[in-house]
Amino acid sequence: MRTLLGRWLLTAVPLVFCVTALTFVLTSLVPGDAARSILGISATPEQVSALNNQLGLDRSMPAQYGRWLLDAVRGDLGTSITSGVPVSQELAERIGVTLSLILGALVVATVIGVGLGVYSAVRGGWSARAVDVISLLGLAVPTFWLGLVLLTIFAVRWQVFPATGYTAFGDSPVQWFESLVLPVVTLGLAGSAPVAKQTRSGVLSELGRDYVPALRSRGITERSILLRHVLRNAGGPIVTVLGLMVIGLLGGTVLAETVFVMPGLGSLAVTATSSHDIPTIQGVALVFTIVVLLVNLAIEMLHAWLNPKVRS
Amino acid sequence: MTRTTPTAAATPVAIGVPVAHRGFCRRLLRKPLAVVALGYLIAIVVVTVLAGWIAPHGSDDQDLAQALTGPSRAHLMGAGELGRDVLSRLLFGGRVTLLGEVISVGVFAVVGIPAGMIAGYRGGWFDRVVLRVADLVYAVPVVIILLVVLAVFPNDETIAMVALGVLGAPSLARVVRSATQDIRDELYVRAAVVAGLSDAVILRRHVLPRLAGPIIVQLSLFGAAAVGLETGLGFLGLGVTQATWGTMVAEASRNLGEQPWLLIPSGFVIITFVLALGLLGDGVRDASAERFEPGRPARRPILRSIAPQRLLQVSTDNSPGAQDELLSVSGLSVTFAIDGVDTEVVHDVSFTLRRGQALGIVGESGCGCGKSVTARALIGLLAPGGEVTAGRVVFDGIDVTAADRATMRGVRGRRIGLISQDPVSGLDPSFTVGQQISEVVRRHRGCSQQEARRRAVELLQMVSLPDPTAVSKTYPHQLSGGMAQRVGIAAALAGDPDLVVADEPTTALDVTVQAEILDLLRTLQESGVAIILVTHDWGVLADLCDRALVVYAGQIVEQATPTTLVAAPGHPYTKGLLRSNPRFGVPGRPLVSIDGVVPAPGEWPAGCHFQDRCPLVTRQCRVGPVPLFALARDPGAAGDDRGEHGVRCVLVDHSVSGGARV
Numbered sequence: 001m002r003t004l005l006g007r008w009l010l011t012a013v014p015l016v017f018c019v020t021a022l023t024f025v026l027t028s029l030v031p032g033d034a035a036r037s038i039l040g041i042s043a044t045p046e047q048v049s050a051l052n053n054q055l056g057l058d059r060s061m062p063a064q065y066g067r068w069l070l071d072a073v074r075g076d077l078g079t080s081i082t083s084g085v086p087v088s089q090e091l092a093e094r095i096g097v098t099l100s101l102i103l104g105a106l107v108v109a110t111v112i113g114v115g116l117g118v119y120s121a122v123r124g125g126w127s128a129r130a131v132d133v134i135s136l137l138g139l140a141v142p143t144f145w146l147g148l149v150l151l152t153i154f155a156v157r158w159q160v161f162p163a164t165g166y167t168a169f170g171d172s173p174v175q176w177f178e179s180l181v182l183p184v185v186t187l188g189l190a191g192s193a194p195v196a197k198q199t200r201s202g203v204l205s206e207l208g209r210d211y212v213p214a215l216r217s218r219g220i221t222e223r224s225i226l227l228r229h230v231l232r233n234a235g236g237p238i239v240t241v242l243g244l245m246v247i248g249l250l251g252g253t254v255l256a257e258t259v260f261v262m263p264g265l266g267s268l269a270v271t272a273t274s275s276h277d278i279p280t281i282q283g284v285a286l287v288f289t290i291v292v293l294l295v296n297l298a299i300e301m302l303h304a305w306l307n308p309k310v311r312s
Numbered sequence: 313m314t315r316t317t318p319t320a321a322a323t324p325v326a327i328g329v330p331v332a333h334r335g336f337c338r339r340l341l342r343k344p345l346a347v348v349a350l351g352y353l354i355a356i357v358v359v360t361v362l363a364g365w366i367a368p369h370g371s372d373d374q375d376l377a378q379a380l381t382g383p384s385r386a387h388l389m390g391a392g393e394l395g396r397d398v399l400s401r402l403l404f405g406g407r408v409t410l411l412g413e414v415i416s417v418g419v420f421a422v423v424g425i426p427a428g429m430i431a432g433y434r435g436g437w438f439d440r441v442v443l444r445v446a447d448l449v450y451a452v453p454v455v456i457i458l459l460v461v462l463a464v465f466p467n468d469e470t471i472a473m474v475a476l477g478v479l480g481a482p483s484l485a486r487v488v489r490s491a492t493q494d495i496r497d498e499l500y501v502r503a504a505v506v507a508g509l510s511d512a513v514i515l516r517r518h519v520l521p522r523l524a525g526p527i528i529v530q531l532s533l534f535g536a537a538a539v540g541l542e543t544g545l546g547f548l549g550l551g552v553t554q555a556t557w558g559t560m561v562a563e564a565s566r567n568l569g570e571q572p573w574l575l576i577p578s579g580f581v582i583i584t585f586v587l588a589l590g591l592l593g594d595g596v597r598d599a600s601a602e603r604f605e606p607g608r609p610a611r612r613p614i615l616r617s618i619a620p621q622r623l624l625q626v627s628t629d630n631s632p633g634a635q636d637e638l639l640s641v642s643g644l645s646v647t648f649a650i651d652g653v654d655t656e657v658v659h660d661v662s663f664t665l666r667r668g669q670a671l672g673i674v675g676e677s678g679c680g681c682g683k684s685v686t687a688r689a690l691i692g693l694l695a696p697g698g699e700v701t702a703g704r705v706v707f708d709g710i711d712v713t714a715a716d717r718a719t720m721r722g723v724r725g726r727r728i729g730l731i732s733q734d735p736v737s738g739l740d741p742s743f744t745v746g747q748q749i750s751e752v753v754r755r756h757r758g759c760s761q762q763e764a765r766r767r768a769v770e771l772l773q774m775v776s777l778p779d780p781t782a783v784s785k786t787y788p789h790q791l792s793g794g795m796a797q798r799v800g801i802a803a804a805l806a807g808d809p810d811l812v813v814a815d816e817p818t819t820a821l822d823v824t825v826q827a828e829i830l831d832l833l834r835t836l837q838e839s840g841v842a843i844i845l846v847t848h849d850w851g852v853l854a855d856l857c858d859r860a861l862v863v864y865a866g867q868i869v870e871q872a873t874p875t876t877l878v879a880a881p882g883h884p885y886t887k888g889l890l891r892s893n894p895r896f897g898v899p900g901r902p903l904v905s906i907d908g909v910v911p912a913p914g915e916w917p918a919g920c921h922f923q924d925r926c927p928l929v930t931r932q933c934r935v936g937p938v939p940l941f942a943l944a945r946d947p948g949a950a951g952d953d954r955g956e957h958g959v960r961c962v963l964v965d966h967s968v969s970g971g972a973r974v
Contacts, residue, residue, distance in 0.1 A: 015448050023460045136594075139533075140586035142540050144547050145579045148565050152572045213693050214738035218752045218803055219725025222717075228751075232742045244450075251455030255544050259565065269456060270548050273463040281456075281463045288453040296451060308742060308787040 004300050012293045019289040020072070020282070024065045027278045072286065078279035080272075087283040090268065095287065097166055097264035101187060101256065102249050102291075104180055108188025109195055109245060114238065116192070117199020118231065121207070131196045138193025143252045147186040147259040154182060164261035183260045187252045191245040198241040202234030209233075235306045243299040250288050336524070339599040346595020349588040356585060360406035369397035371404040371555050380571040389577045392563050398577050401555040406581070408556040412473045412542040417535050419477025420484055425527060427481065428488025429515050433496055442489060446482035454479050458541065462550045469542070469551045476538060484530050491526045495519055525600025532593030536586045543582050557582050638811060638842050639665040639690070643703030646685050646694065648913070655914040658682040658689070659866040660703070663859075667810065670843040672857035672874065674850070675864060676889070676910060682866040683846045684733070687815045689713075690844070691728050692720050708810065726756045729804030731814040735796035735821075739788035745772070745799050746784030749806050756807035771802040775832055794825035801832060811842045818852065830855060851895050854878060862886050865910055865921035868940065872957040882943060882959035884926045920962070932962050 059067075071077070077087035116134070120127035155163035161182050167175035206212070207230055215225050254266035261267070265284050272280035304310045340346055359366060368388070369375075375386070375395030382390045389398040431442040454476070461475045462468070495501060496519075504514045545551040546558020553559075557578050564574035646658040661682075665671050673683050688694055690705055692712050705712040710723060724730075732738040740748060749771055750764035757764070765784070772780035775798040788796060797817060804812055814833060818826040834856055837843050847853055853860050854874040862870040862883065870883040878896070881887045888906040890896050908925040917923055919934040926933065941964045943957040 011447065011451070015451055018448055019452060019457075022457070026460050026464050029464055136587060136590050137583075139536055139590050140583045142543055142547075142561075142579075142582055142586075144544060144565075145561055145575070145582065148561065148568065148575055149579070152568050152575065156568055156572070210732070210734060210737035211740045213688075213695070214730070214732055214800075214803075215740065216693055217691055217724050217730035217732075219721050219723075219755055219807060220751065221721060221755070224751070224755075229740045229742070233740065247451065247453065250453045251541075254455050254459070255547065258548055269459050270550070273459045273548075273550055274466075276463050276466065278463060281460050285453070285456045285460055288456045289451075292451045292453055306742065308744075309789055 004304055005297075008293075008297050008300055011296070015293060016286075016289060020069065020286060021065060023282050023285045024068065025061070027282065028061055028064070068282075077283040077286070080280045081277045082272075082275045082280075087279050090280065091265065091283050091287055094263055094265050094268055096168070097262050098253050098257070098266060100169075100176075100180055101183055101253050101262070101264065102246060104184035105187035105191055105249055105252070106242065106246060108184055109191035110242060112188065113192035113195025114199050114231075117196040117238075118203055118226065120196070121200045121203035122226065128200070131200055135193040135197045138190055141190070142255075143186060143190050144255040144259050146190065147183065147256055150182050150186055151259065166260075166262040166264075179262075183256045183262060186259075187249055187256055190252060191249060194241050194245060195238065198238050199234065202237050203230055206230040206234045232306060236303055239299055239302045239306065243295050246295045247292050250291065336599060340595055343595040343599060345591050346599070349591035349595065352584065352588045353592065356406065356581075356588075357410060360403055360410055363400075363403035363407065367397075367400035367403045369400040371401055372396060373400070380567055380574070382571070382573045390571070390573055392560070392571075392574055393567065396555075398560070398574070401560060402557065402577060402581055405554075405556040405560060408469070408546075408552055408554065409539060409542050409558075409585075412469055412551075413535055413538055415470060415473040416477040416480070416538040416542075417531055419474050420480045420534050420538075421527070421531060423478060423481035424484030424530075425488055425520075425523075428485035429492050429519060429523070431485060432489035432492025433511065433515060433519065439489065442482065442485050446486045449479060449482040452479065455541070455544075458545065459550070462545070467550065467552055469545070472545065472551070473538070473542065476541060480534050480537075484527075484534065487526055487530055488523060491523050492519055495522050525596055528596045529593045529600075532589045532596070536589040536593075539582065539586050539589070636666040637664055638667045638669075638708055639844075640706045641686075641690070641703070642706075644686065644689060644700065644705060645702040646682070646689055647699055647701050648685075648695075649697040650914065653914065654699075656701070656916075657698075657866055657913040658685050661686055661861075661863075661868055662703070663861060663868070663871065665811070665842055665844065668837065668840045668842055669859070670837050670845060670857045672853040672860040673844065673846045674848060674853055674860055674862050674889075676848060682913075683863055684815050686863070687730075687813050687844060687846050690813055691724050691730055693724070693730075725752055725804075725809070726807040727809055727811065729807065729809040729812045731797075731801055731804045731812060731817045733816040733819050735793060735800040735817075736788055736791065738800050739796060739803075741788050744785055744787055745791070749784070749799070749803050752803055752806035768802075768806070771806055772799070774805070775799070775802045776828070777802075793821050794828065797821060797825075797829055798832070801829070805836070809841065811844065812836060813844045813846075815846045816848070817845075818847075818849070826852075850874075850878065850890065850893050862889070865916050866913060867921055867960060868958070869922065869960045870958065871940070876957055882957065882964055883922075883961050884928050884963075885922045888925075920960075928963060930962070938962055 068078075075088050077091070079086055080090060083090070116127070116131060120131045151163055154160045161178055162175075166179050169176040203226075212225060212230065215229060216222075220229075250266075253264060254269055256262070257264045257266035258270055265287060269281060269284045271277070272284065373396065375391060375397070377395065378384070378387060378391040379393060379395040380391065381387065381395075384390070387395075387397045387399070389402070392398055392401070427442055431439040457479060458472050458475060461472050465471045501514060501518055504518050509517075542551065543556070543558035543561065546556040547562045547565075549559070549562060551558060560578040561575070561582075564572075564578060567574055641664070642662045644658060644661040645656060647654045647656045649655070659682075663671065673686060675683050685694065685698065689698075689700055690707070690712065692715070694700070700713050704714070707723060707728065710719060712720070712723065715723070739745070743751075746765060746768050749768035750761070753759065753764040753767045753771075754761070757767075759767070769780045769784050772783050777783045777795060777798050783791075783795065783799070788799075791799060797820075801817075812833075817833070818829050821829065830852060833843060833845070837856070843856070845852070845857060857874055860872065860874045860877055861868050862877065862885065864885050870877065870881065870886045872882075877886060878890065881890055885906070888904075892903055892905045894903060906925055911917065911921065911924065917934070919936055920926070920929075920938045923929050923933045938960050940958040940960045943959060943964065
């Protein structure tokens with residue numbers, strides 16, 4: 001466990017530095033003068049340099065980055081240029097929406113992907129081809145388009161689910177659930193394709209291993225062989241694919257939250273981008289990176305749980 | 313990837329691209345889906361490039377009367393906001409997407425391919441850096457970085473696409489690196505090095521062509537993802553502001569209530585474009601895989617035991633000793649699909665086994681003589697592709713060859729236990745020894761978890777494992793071979809079976825451990841369990857078994873007590889086996905091995921299967937199938953009617969008077 005955490009930190013720390021430094025370098029390339037664009041054209045050069053001094057923009061880039069980093073560690077990610085609200089406060093208010101979406105999509109993708117993968121591995125025939133077709137479609141159909149189609153059918157035509165918006169769990173659990181169904185299904189369907197593919201090939205190769213006939217010779221049922229033994233042994237790579245999928249879902253939430261007008265981090269990132277709200281977009285990038293790293297840690301821990309050789 | 317084989321090393325090799333590379337395009341063109349996909353992609357590129365000439369309307373021409381209408385003669389794919397023609401906007405908009413595609417895929421390739429090739433060819437620090445960067449980039453949320461870029465450079469899609477290519481490149485570098493490593497050591501590359509070509513030339517002329525397959529696959533996958541991202545950015549309004557496939561989806565989303573049709577044309581063109589890229593990638597992957605592994609075996613159904621042949625009524629045998637009879641095998645033949653051809657591997661095997669008896673099946677080790685297949689047919693667990701084609705196996709009144717799966721599950725483990733040759737691979741690596749044995753105990757006894765755990769430890773103690781409680785908590789990879797085999801035996805005994813089939817249980821173990829495992833089997837037999845022991849070891853056979861079958865090329869060639877076999881072998885093959893066995897060797901005299909090898913199934917000669925290796929072969933041996941002749945009653949036999957000494961050899965027929973067919 002300790003080595004696992006150590007190895008994780010070995011990737012996590014450099015990655016946080018890399019991503020934050022990258023965003024920082026990028027944002028320092030902003031054409032024009034930030035202070036001037038805040039103050040307007042009528043500002044005097046003295047006012048501009050005063051604000052530059054106040055924002056720390058007159059210092060060297062490493063110094064600015066160091067200061068940003070120190071503030072970030074204290075939880076201060078600056079203030080949104082457009083709304084004037086502290087970035088950390090805005091992030092805290094919105095992260096629940098995005099995490100609900102991701103967790104929901106993870107569940108949907110796991111159930112569909114693993115179910116279809118196992119079924120097609122055992123049955124072959126049409127279901128195997130179905131997995132091929134679905135994985136191709138999963139690659140080809142853009143998340144936002146799929147979301148719009150589901151929205152047209154289930155919200156505009158049949159009005160089964162609300163078209164847009166988000167209800168907090170605390171306000172009404174039922175409405176919370178209903179508001180999540182369409183975006184979660186959209187993201188989950190897109191994510192299930194690679195999971196199904198990996199599950200099928202993993203289960204097929206595990207079924208060819210010697211312990212399978214050995215278990216059969218001991219009278220263990222096919223059901224237990226498949227679900228208890230084979231699936232567990234095929235689990236490592238499936239978990240890896242699920243982890244990569246979650247990382248991809250972060251990008252997906254940006255689109256899904258826009259389609260379904262949900263007040264999450266993704267839609268925040270989009271508005272921040274179009275309004276050049278640099279502190280906010282930096283904050284979102286930091287949070288997303290941390291989420292990715294936590295997902296990676298979860299993958300490592302699941303691997304250790306699944307594979308006794310990793311544990312010892 | 314192929315590695316240099318010894319035969320390849322023996323032939324002179326021309327310096328240059330291997331022949332295998334040629335014909336790749338031909339193979340690709342034989343894949344109809346890939347050809348259609350390629351054609352479609354080319355068509356899309358052509359019509360978007362020619363948009364200025366072929367589009368029926370301008371990109372921004374307005375036709376307010378027709379705003380938000382479906383397909384009509386004036387607007388073949390309908391009209392959007394302000395009555396702008398959908399088809400024309402798709403054609404003009406495609407330019408933006410395709411340009412973005414060219415930029416991102418170009419950067420992806422230009423950064424990724426050289427980095428991967430140098431890392432794979434040179435190794436060293438550069439290799440480590442590439443791997444490390446690839447690891448890091450795997451965890452970067454790409455979309456967010458693109459948003460940061462677009463926040464800094466508003467609506468500048470060129471820079472966004474360059475950034476996308478850069479972010480994707482490390483994963484391409486990783487793939488190229490490992491493919492290069494495979495090629496680096498091949499003979500023609502080494503020959504080029506010896507010939508004094510520079511690294512740059514070698515990489516460009518000799519390595520790069522071989523990498524074409526994997527690279528094109530990666531390019532098409534990345535291209536597919538890039539289209540998704542580019543249109544996504546357009547949809548979000550963060551890309552260029554003119555008409556693009558992405559902004560057209562956004563336009564549709566604004567008018568879902570009035571004209572949902574607008575979703576269809578833009579969605580269709582995005583999906584089919586990406587689909588074509590994916591199919592092209594699949595086609596290239598398959599075409600480049602074929603060149604390295606010709607004639608891939610067809611996939612076989614996996615979850616398949618023996619198919620029930622015919623539902624035979626189990627006859628009641630009134631012959632003496634029938635009450636005692638536990639297992640009766642009669643006329644058993646097994647075929648396997650080898651390279652798609654059904655090939656017989658076991659032919660007409662018959663024997664019986666009484667309760668508590670130990671039967672040995674002996675033959676050359678590792679040969680295709682059918683020992684293991686026979687053993688596995690007894691519990692209805694042939695490997696995929698195997699099938700019982702004749703005869704039947706009756707175990708205690710149950711016809712194993714005709715029983716359904718539920719019946720067989722009640723037999724396997726509960727009535728017949730199997731001990732396999734490789735003890736470690738027979739255990740599931742993910743569960744502790746205790747968990748695996750107690751699962752079997754619970755399956756057959758239906759007891760509580762704790763009771764099963766307790767019993768599992770008891771079983772481990774029974775097979776003489778020191779500290780069974782500790783062993784029950786270990787995982788298979790922590791066991792030595794001998795310990796694993798004891799665990800395998802414990803698992804086979806967990807259901808309290810009446811018969812244990814041991815398939816070369818000591819082959820993978822060292823000599824002292826072998827003796828201990830055999831002691832264990834002997835104890836088992838003394839407690840009344842019948843044993844079938846597959847072995848190539850005469851000592852083991854003589855030690856443990858009441859009767860023995862000598863098998864050769866799918867047939868029983870001799871059957872008798874081990875004592876008789878050793879003292880008075882009847883078949884030339886048995887004699888040969890004994891002569892080549894160190895156990896019966898005479899000091900100072902060299903051991904004589906049998907010339908030649910066992911013929912593979914499907915290549916058995918007509919007549920006696922042993923004829924090609926037999927020192928005493930006569931013309932009569934080649935005439936037709938040789939029956940099993942009974943010699944005088946075997947003095948070592950316990951007295952039932954099957955106890956005689958049988959030999960499948962024409963010489964026996966002539967040389968021994970009173971020889972009769974068994």
